[in-house]
Amino acid sequence: MANCVPPLAVSASGIEILDSTGKRYLDASGGAAVSCIGHGDARVVEAIRQQVAALDYAHNVSFTSEAAEELAAFLCDATPLPLEKVQFVGSGSEAVEAALKLARQYHIERGEPGRHVVITRLQSYHGNTLGALARGGNVARSRPYAPMMVESPRIEPCFDYHCRRPDESLPAYGQRAADALEEEILRVGPDNVSAFIAETVVGATSGAVPPVPGYFQRIREICDRYGILLILDEVMCGASRTGPFLACEAEDVQPDIVTLAKGLAGGYQSIAAVMCTQRIHQAFAEGSGRFVHGHTFMAHPVACAAALAVQKVIRQDRLDINVVRQGEILGHLLKARLGHHSHVGDIRGRGLLQAIELVADRGSKQPFSSTRGLAAAVDVECRARGLMVYPGTGTVDGVVGDHILLAPPYNVSCVELGQIVERLGDAVEAVLGKG
């Protein structure tokens, strides 16, 4: 439990949150990359009101609802990838748990019950429930619970800034990073491996790290070679946060299972989704006919109605286009304001998921000591200036490294982007000097 009481939020509109003292905050990270269309959109509020009035809840074991059916069809139509079946759960962690179980049971249905190991990556995050936490690589979040978790094999992340050798091309690095998966599969024994899980664009753990070109294509080849499912966790980077509906559309890769959450209902309700291919669904249909998994609040009609309304706002207002355009502007503004600062080592990201990484020395990319609490100190200065960001530590290896993540709403204006970058620049300088 935090030992200090946070400000009392009383209302929110557009990109602003108002606290009980009358202070206004620019919500430059949508909380944890959630509020994708800003706060208080009347169209979503009305959709929620109508849904509660018509059908507040019906248990998903006995009923489906129009909202759930329409949302599922909408999501499948939103991506050109062959993801044709959807299950709705309550949070990103629940979606990851469901994806892990879906992969496991898929292999059982096909007569390969030995496949149970999920290979994952260092410097990743897949949720806080024990199963998802065990498959993540976020040291700080999992350390206290390590004795309670199953050991999960982990490979190095695809992290251009820290892991590419100086003499290595981007494609060569991508192949090398992906080949680590094959080595790990062979070490664990291919017949034991169920799935490989990765964030398409890494979010909170190392700060908006996109894959290098070709990385995920090679990963796909390796998964196919050994009959292993590819789960892409797009809880943070999906739902148009980087431009396309799914971030993996830009990688020319077809995952077997995808998880979505934050931008799905943009914070108006708590809902997440697991999407999978017809091939996976078929294995169940031809097998036991039943996915052994469920939660009381799955496919909650009000949450589905909210998500559907948010997705319609994104489509109607063409916000996916805005994400790409404003993302480029955000990148330019960050580079102009902070690109020359001696303690800003990297400015990276995709669409409206971007981050700055703070380093003690730009040449060697040496991070600051973790005892300095740098990201938290920048966060304090941001808040003092009425700016909400998403600070992160352990960027490099789970212990050291500091970054500040930005994830403004898809309808953020140029003026607002300017204000965000100015305040962030002032906050960084307040902590680290003019650089």
Ligand SMILES: Cc1ncc(COP(=O)(O)O)c(C=O)c1O
């Ligand atoms: C990539 C990713 N997966 C899973 C989760 C877990 O989602 P939740 O916090 O909704 O359980 C998160 C949350 O930040 C995430 O970023």
